[in-house]
Amino acid sequence: MTLTAGADLVSRVRAGEALACARLMSLAEAGDARFTAEYARFWPELGRARRYGITGPPGAGKSTLVEGLALHWRGLSRTVGVVAVDPTSPFSGGALLGDRVRMGRLALDAGVFIRSMATRGVFGGLARASDDVVDVLDLYGRDTVLIETVGVGQSEVDIARSADLTVVVLHPGGGDTIQAMKAGLMEVADIYLVNKADMPGLDRLVQQLTDILDLREIPPDRRPPILTSVASTGEGVAALAAELDRMHAARAASGALAARRSENLEKRVRRLVEGRLRHDVWETLGLAEALARRVAAGGPHSAWGLADEILDCYRKRRTPESHA
Amino acid sequence: MTLTAGADLVSRVRAGEALACARLMSLAEAGDARFTAEYARFWPELGRARRYGITGPPGAGKSTLVEGLALHWRGLSRTVGVVAVDPTSPFSGGALLGDRVRMGRLALDAGVFIRSMATRGVFGGLARASDDVVDVLDLYGRDTVLIETVGVGQSEVDIARSADLTVVVLHPGGGDTIQAMKAGLMEVADIYLVNKADMPGLDRLVQQLTDILDLREIPPDRRPPILTSVASTGEGVAALAAELDRMHAARAASGALAARRSENLEKRVRRLVEGRLRHDVWETLGLAEALARRVAAGGPHSAWGLADEILDCYRKRRTPESHA
Numbered sequence: 320m321t322l323t324a325g326a327d328l329v330s331r332v333r334a335g336e337a338l339a340c341a342r343l344m345s346l347a348e349a350g351d352a353r354f355t356a357e358y359a360r361f362w363p364e365l366g367r368a369r370r371y372g373i374t375g376p377p378g379a380g381k382s383t384l385v386e387g388l389a390l391h392w393r394g395l396s397r398t399v400g401v402v403a404v405d406p407t408s409p410f411s412g413g414a415l416l417g418d419r420v421r422m423g424r425l426a427l428d429a430g431v432f433i434r435s436m437a438t439r440g441v442f443g444g445l446a447r448a449s450d451d452v453v454d455v456l457d458l459y460g461r462d463t464v465l466i467e468t469v470g471v472g473q474s475e476v477d478i479a480r481s482a483d484l485t486v487v488v489l490h491p492g493g494g495d496t497i498q499a500m501k502a503g504l505m506e507v508a509d510i511y512l513v514n515k516a517d518m519p520g521l522d523r524l525v526q527q528l529t530d531i532l533d534l535r536e537i538p539p540d541r542r543p544p545i546l547t548s549v550a551s552t553g554e555g556v557a558a559l560a561a562e563l564d565r566m567h568a569a570r571a572a573s574g575a576l577a578a579r580r581s582e583n584l585e586k587r588v589r590r591l592v593e594g595r596l597r598h599d600v601w602e603t604l605g606l607a608e609a610l611a612r613r614v615a616a617g618g619p620h621s622a623w624g625l626a627d628e629i630l631d632c633y634r635k636r637r638t639p640e641s642h643a
Numbered sequence: 644m645t646l647t648a649g650a651d652l653v654s655r656v657r658a659g660e661a662l663a664c665a666r667l668m669s670l671a672e673a674g675d676a677r678f679t680a681e682y683a684r685f686w687p688e689l690g691r692a693r694r695y696g697i698t699g700p701p702g703a704g705k706s707t708l709v710e711g712l713a714l715h716w717r718g719l720s721r722t723v724g725v726v727a728v729d730p731t732s733p734f735s736g737g738a739l740l741g742d743r744v745r746m747g748r749l750a751l752d753a754g755v756f757i758r759s760m761a762t763r764g765v766f767g768g769l770a771r772a773s774d775d776v777v778d779v780l781d782l783y784g785r786d787t788v789l790i791e792t793v794g795v796g797q798s799e800v801d802i803a804r805s806a807d808l809t810v811v812v813l814h815p816g817g818g819d820t821i822q823a824m825k826a827g828l829m830e831v832a833d834i835y836l837v838n839k840a841d842m843p844g845l846d847r848l849v850q851q852l853t854d855i856l857d858l859r860e861i862p863p864d865r866r867p868p869i870l871t872s873v874a875s876t877g878e879g880v881a882a883l884a885a886e887l888d889r890m891h892a893a894r895a896a897s898g899a900l901a902a903r904r905s906e907n908l909e910k911r912v913r914r915l916v917e918g919r920l921r922h923d924v925w926e927t928l929g930l931a932e933a934l935a936r937r938v939a940a941g942g943p944h945s946a947w948g949l950a951d952e953i954l955d956c957y958r959k960r961r962t963p964e965s966h967a
Binding site for chain 2: 355358359362363376377450474581584585587588589591592593595596597600601606607610611614615617619620621622623624625626629630633
C-alpha cells in the first residue's frame with residue numbers, strides 16, 4: 320500500500336501533475352521512506368535539468384532577479400522550477416506586501432513551479448532536503464531550476480554551490496559587500512552579477528571585484544565574468560540568462576559539468592550519511608531523550624564527559640544486533 | 644610525556660600566561676587529545692566567566708561595540724576575553740586598515756585577550772571549537788567573555804546563542820534589518836541594541852522592533868529590552884554593559900541562568916557527539932577516501948544508494964571489533 324502510493328505519486332509527477340510534485344517534495348523534506356524507496360527507482364532519470372544557484376547578501380535583489388530569469392525563460396517556452404531557501408526571499412515568506420503582489424506574476428503561471436523551504440522542521444538539514452527537492456523538479460521535467468539562497472553562513476553557501484553553476488549577486492552601496500564575500504562567497508561564484516547597477520558606486524564595486532579576481536590569478540578561461548543588471552527594470556537579465564546557458568553548454572562539452580556534478584554528489588552523500596547517523600543516534604536509539612534526562616537531573620556535568628557517555632551508549636546499543 | 648605537557652599547559656593558563664592560553668586554544672580548535680584529556684580534569688573549575696554573545700547583520704557595528712564594551716570593563720578593572728567568529732569582524736581578519744588601527748587600542752592591553760577563529764581548518768565545526776575556546780578563557784580567569792558572530796546563517800546564530808545572554812545588534816537604514824531578523828535572529832535576543840542611533844530611521848526601527856515584540860506576547864519580565872547606542876562615540880555602551888550585568892545577576896538569582904546553561908550544555912553535547920561520529924566514519928574508518936574513489940571511478944550513481952553503501956561499510960567495519 321505504502322509503496323504503491325509512492326510509485327503512483329512518482330508517475331503523476333512524471334506526468335506533470337503539480338499537486339503530486341508538491342506532495343513528493345513534502346515526503347522528500349520529511350525524509351519519508353516512501354521517497355527514498357522511490358528514489359532507488361527514478362534516480363537514473365535525473366540530471367536533465369540545468370541547475371543554477373543564485374546567492375548573495377540580503378538586499379542584493381536576488382528574488383527580483385529570479386523572477387526576471389523565470390519570466391525570460393518562460394518567454395522562450397522553457398519550464399522553470401524555483402527553490403527558495405532564502406529567509407529574506409518573498410518566495411519563502413520573508414516578504415513585505417509589495418513583494419508578494421509582484422511575485423503574483425509568477426504564481427499564476429503553471430510553467431513556473433515555486434517551492435519555498437523553511438529552516439525549521441526539515442529532517443536531516445536544509446542542504447539535504449534542497450538536493451532532494453531539486454531532484455523532484457528534475458523528475459517533474461523542469462528545463463531549468465533556480466535555487467535561491469542568502470549568501471551568508473556556510474550551510475547556505477553550500478546549497479548555492481550544489482547547483483551546476485552559481486551566480487553571486489552583489490549591489491553597489493552595500494558597504495559590507497566585499498566583507499560579506501570573505502565569508503566564503505568569493506570561492507563559489509561562477510558568475511558575478513552586480514545588480515542595481517543604476518545605483519551610485521557601480522564602478523567602484525566592479526573595480527574591487529576585478530582586483531580580487533586579479534589577486535587570485537585564475538586562468539582566463541576559468542575566470543568568473545562580472546555582469547551587471549537592473550533586475551527591477553529587466554535590464555541585463557537576458558544577458559545573464561544567455562551567459563548561464565552558454566557556460567552550461569560549454570562545461571557540458573568540456574567535461575567540467577560532469578566533474579562539478581561528481582564533486583556535488585560526493586558532498587551530498589556526505590550530508591546524507593551524516594544526517595542518517597544523527598537520526599540513528601538521537602532518534603532511533605533514543606539518546607536525545609537520555610541526554611535531556613541526564614542534563615535535567617542537574618548536578619555539574621562535563622560536556623566532553625557526557626559526549627563520551629552518549630557515544631558509549633551508541634556503540635553498546637548498536638553492538639547487540641550483531642550478536643542477536 | 645604528552646599528558647605532562649598538557650597538564651603543564653593548563654597550570655600555565657591558570658597562572659595567567661597568555662602564550663599558554665593561545666596554545667591551549669589551538670589544541671582545542673584542533674580537537675587534540677591533549678586538550679580533551681585535560682578537559683576531564685579542569686572542567687569543574689569552569690562557569691565563573693560571564694559569557695555574552697554579540698550578533699547581528701554585517702554593518703551593524705558589532706566590532707566597534709565589542710571594543711567599547713571591553714574598554715568599559717577594563718576601566719572597571721575587569722578582565723575581558725573576546726572570541727570573534729565573525730568573518731566581517733576586524734578581530735578575525737575581515738577588516739580594512741582603519742579598523743585594524745582602531746582595534747590597536749585593545750591589542751596592547753594584557754587585560755583583553757582576543758581570539759579570532761576562522762571558518763576553515765577547525766576540527767568538528769566552528770560551534771564545537773568556539774565552546775572550547777570560551778572555556779579556555781574561563782579557565783584563564785577572564786571575568787567576562789564576549790563572543791562576536793555575524794548573525795546570518797543558522798550555525799552562526801547557534802554560536803551567539805551559546806552564551807549566557809545574547810545581544811542582537813541592529814542599525815537604522817539597514818533596509819534589510821527586519822528581513823534578516825527573520826532568519827532566526829529574532830528568537831535569540833535577550834537584548835536588542837539599535838546601534839548607529841544617530842542615523843536617520845531610528846524611530847522607525849525601534850517601532851518595528853516594538854511591534855514584533857508585541858506580536859509575540861512575551862510576559863513583561865521576559866521581554867527583551869530595546870537599547871540604543873552610538874558605539875563609535877561610546878554613547879550607550881556603559882548602559883548596555885550595566886544592563887547585561889544586571890540581567891546576568893538577576894538570572895543567576897532566579898535560576899534562569901542555570902536553565903540556560905543546561906540548555907546550552909545539551910546542544911553542545913549534541914555537537915560533540917555528531918562531530919565525533921563524523922570523524923569516526925570519514926577519517927578513522929577511511930570512508931571519505933572510499934567515497935571519493937567510488938565517485939571518481941565514474942558511471943551513474945544514486946546519491947541515496949551511495950549513502951546506503953557507506954553506512955553499510957560503517958556498520959560492518961565497526962562490528963568486527965565486538966567479535967574480536
